[in-house]
Amino acid sequence: MxxxxxxxxxKLDAKGRLVLPARIKASLPETSGGELVVRRGFEPCLVVYPFTEYKKIYSKIASLNEFNEEYRKLQRNFFRGNTQVELDNNGRFLIPKTMLRYASLDKDVIVVGMGNRIEIWNPETYEEYLIQDQSEFSKLAEKYLTE
Structure with missing residues (x-):
């Protein structure tokens, strides 16, 4: 896992490639073989999964009943634009231009480890989605971590 x-x-290079930080790269499962899946996040960011992690989510969503309209909407919106990429010898991968636009990514980016996945953010947008009030953070932690 x-x-x-x-x-x-x-930083992204001029072609839109990202070099994964060494610690992130070292945490990739060997079974993924450098294969990643990039998708649009629910927020304006990109979400990157090692292929083995993505297959778990894919199985859940793909197994939903295609005759249910709500399920089809979820499938259509989840799978649209998902892109399978492979790390090159320098630990880089190319981010498709449509995804760069979706997340407003230019040269500087923030890569965030999120357990089983990675998020890629525009630094200014990322700040907008962080909790600024530490007491709010504390209340969320109490609500979800002390059950």
């Missing part, structure tokens, strides 16, 4: 943590300030 993959386990990604921490935040990393990174």
């Amino acid at each position: 993959a386990f990604f943590t921490s935040e990393y300030e990174c």
Whole structure:
């Protein structure tokens, strides 16, 4: 199982390639063989899964009943634009232009380890989605971590 943590300030090259931070790369499961899946996040960011982790989510969503309209909407919106990429010898992968636009990614990006996945953010947008009030953070932690 993959386990990604921490935040990393990174840069995209002129072609839209991202070099994965060494710690992230070292945490990739060997069974994924450098294959990743990039998808649009629910927030304006990109979500990157090692292929083995993505297959778990794929199985859940693909197994939903295609005759149910709500399920089809979920499937259509979840799978649209998902892109399978492979790390090159330098630990880089190319982010498709449509995804760069979706997440407003330019040169500077923030890569965030989120347990079984990685998020890629525009730094300014990322700040907008972080909790600024520490007491709110504390209340959320109490609500979800002390059950």
